[in-house]
Amino acid sequence: MLSAFLAVLRRDLLLSWRGRADLLVTLAFFVIVVCLFPFGVGAETNQLRAIAPGVLWVAALLASLLSLHRLFAQDHADGTLEQLLLSSEPAVLWVAGKIVAFWLTTGLPLVVAAPGLALLFDLEQGALPVLTLSLALGTPILALLGAVGAALTLGVRGGGMLLALLVLPLYVPVLIFGAGAVDAYLGGTGAAAHLLLLGGGLAGALALAPWACAAALRIAME
Amino acid sequence: MQWESWSAFWQMGGAAPYVWGSYGVTLALIVAELVLVIRRRKDTVNRLLRWRRALGKDVGGSQARMESVE
Amino acid sequence: MLQATDLACLKGDRLLFRGLALTLAPGDLLRVAGPNGVGKTSLLRLLTGLTHPEAGEVSWQGVALRRNRERFHRALLYLGHAAALNDMLSPLENLRFACAAAGDEDVDEERCVQALVRIGLAEQLDLPARVLSQGQRRRVGLARLFLSAQRPLWVLDEPFTALDVNAVAELATTLSDHCAAGGIVVLTTHQEAPFARPPQVLDLGSYAC
């Protein structure tokens, strides 16, 4: 039953490894966007400290959008997607495999890099685990929602811009609770509620997004 | 009646730019939408008529064949 | 048994064909013929369930495809126009992935190697697919035929393209054997191939709108 899931996961990870320069681009984009903010808003420490959670989250959100349009594009172009849709395994499984592989290669590096970047903004040490945890819970939601958008815009002219237009409004709640978790910790109210809501959102997205994504891929092949 | 005179009505108790700005933009948008809808219909009809005429002979031929099939 | 009734196919805003019906029983080899743009690929994709007909229905073993998807896809092998090869993977990796993704759990690396050797890619096993020639790329896809004997229905879009004369003859033999063993083959092609017995021909041009 899991063979399609594992096969897709293994293959996509292998492909990412062979094309690992592309992955560094996502990470570099994240780092550079974060580093641009002090130039824009000024290097006043208190101000930087205040905007750090929001900046890191917005940058992570944009970075995860960066390679999203490539999620299904190659498989669509070379005919692999057709073969996957003809698999006797349920489409939800291998779609989930692709999304997991995508998150592991584009989302996870951001989660790992974020605490280091937070230090550039002099974020309080105690807030670093909260930031990491919020990103670890939030970026998979971004990948799941984004995958639906990527499937819908597959092969459409102007697909990249369209994809951003479709998914960015949907990302707003994730951004609110993700950045809010760190703010809440810093404000002394505790981040538990935010993190629980993020976790609930992740569970909901895990349950619904692969179905929507599989349906969108079927539609895209018509 | 709420207003002492028409000029009082147009001045809206000093809030004229806000009130009339809102209503003006709304009216403009509604008119624009209606114009667009009507023009869209006209465009569609004209384009399809042109399309039919361009295909005229071909369409007639295949139409005849489709009818003979049924 | 593959059955289609009253199929109509719409592409964009153009009705490609309509009123098409066919029944294929074990042992049948059907060649879909017709000029370019008449909808041969569209018909094959309808028969695989990748697309849905504008009107009419396709059924497998008497059950409509949309109610029978999993069982039907277990019985189906479709090789499309694109070879479904990823340029960064080797033929062996591509073939293993194709089998695993399709749900052929009994196919291991050993059998994939054998299939690739048999189709004449012994030397290219571990090269990245981007260095392969057109004919070699086509062969990687066709290697799945050797691993899919248990799938009765083969739907092949232009399988002979880019193959040399010997390979064409071998492929024709493989297809004829499959039919002789009770399989069903549907294919499109522009060239003549030496089948064991002449295929039935569906001239799609006569259904065109």
Added chain:
Amino acid sequence: MTTLTRAPVRSPEGLLRFAAPQQFYPLAGRLAPWFAWAAALLTVVGLYIGFFVAPTDFQQGEVYRVIFIHVPAAWMSMFIYLVMAFWAAVGLVMNTRLSFIMSQALAPTGAMFCFVALWTGAVWGKPTWGTYWVWDARLTSQLLLLFLYFGFIALTRAIEDPRRADRAGAIIALVGAVNVPIIYFSVQWWNTLHQGASVSLTRAPSMASTMLAGMLIMAIAAWMYAIAVALWRVRALILERERHTEWVGEVLAAEAQTQGRAR
């Protein structure tokens, strides 16, 4: 044994699917003017009540009279999105083309109302709060709703194959509809955390009954307008989609005749 035959008759199910837009087209043409006139009439009545009967608000003065378009527009923009999602779901489940056409015909009107709600909200905000924009929960979710409308319209326009455009649009409409309440509550949560409940559009409970009456009449007028425009748009979309059918040929021939006569 292979048999290749030409089917003699179409299945009735197929006929039904082809027929629905054909019957709806003239119906929409007959109904739309009635809704349009109703909208015009109700607008006149509503605005008369709003401007000449409803009293001056003792807190806000005359500025509050924006309410007669702001609130109906805000209601309509949310409601139209839900109706759109409903038709999208019906289309996906029942596989009826008319439902998809309905949802696409509603989208531009919904976006228009959404923009009106934002614009009037901002213009109202300036004299009331002293600023055109506050990141208030309602205004912010309204803004995001406008983006959702843009996404839907852009996606359905960008995909050339109408079948795919229908279904892809339906999926994004449904995903959006699931997200609208999530967005609303998350923004509200965020808003209360950041600013407290100091700024809110919540109106005083003691609203004069004439104000309420004017607002409700305007809301019904907005309804009628939305239905009329959507019906007109549906007609154009149906013609476009069904252009290869016989009956559209007849409709077009009739149109050509009236055009000729007009000239």
